[in-house]
Amino acid sequence: MSQSTPAPLAQQGAQSLPLVVNAQYVKDMSFEVPGAPQVYTQLRSQPAVNINLDVQARRVGDQTNVYEVTLVIRAEAGMPAANGADGAAPPNVMPQTLFVAELSYAGVFTLNNLPENAVEPVLLVECPRLLFPFARNILAEVTRDGGFPPVLLQPIDFVALWQARRQQAGQGPGPVATA
Numbered sequence: 001m002s003q004s005t006p007a008p009l010a011q012q013g014a015q016s017l018p019l020v021v022n023a024q025y026v027k028d029m030s031f032e033v034p035g036a037p038q039v040y041t042q043l044r045s046q047p048a049v050n051i052n053l054d055v056q057a058r059r060v061g062d063q064t065n066v067y068e069v070t071l072v073i074r075a076e077a078g079m080p081a082a083n084g085a086d087g088a089a090p091p092n093v094m095p096q097t098l099f100v101a102e103l104s105y106a107g108v109f110t111l112n113n114l115p116e117n118a119v120e121p122v123l124l125v126e127c128p129r130l131l132f133p134f135a136r137n138i139l140a141e142v143t144r145d146g147g148f149p150p151v152l153l154q155p156i157d158f159v160a161l162w163q164a165r166r167q168q169a170g171q172g173p174g175p176v177a178t179a
Helices: 007-016 038-042 116-145 158-168
Strands: 019-032 048-059 066-079 096-111
Touching: 019 116, 038 096, 048 116, 048 158, 066 116, 096 116, 116 158
Parallel strands: none
Antiparallel strands: 019 096, 048 066, 066 096
């Protein structure tokens, strides 16, 4: 015989947690192969992939403690230009673009009873940390399904990313929230 918590008690428990994940979803996604189908016949080695990642957070509506946090990932793969007789790539020749994948993966989070100085690190460190494995999986599957080796993102240090963002804004490293 299993026990279950009545719905009102389960809701009360969720409301007392400092961080509640209300939803996760693909907000936007695109995958393009500008040189198809020729690029598939020319690919001889692992493409070079440049990754750009950003974290965005915004309050949802008039609710003061509900936020949308979005991981924005752009992966652009290129095939190096053919090397000359001396083995060096010709100067000023850009690599051919194999594919461009853009993913905005978001979550809606409720923050309960957090001190004001903990809100920013939770939104820009803890929330993206929860979203990252799902976004990583989607990006790997989309690039694999697009006919290329899957792009496997390495773990991201969201604390360092947040601190770098604060330093650029001239705010200093700030406190680090731990869970």
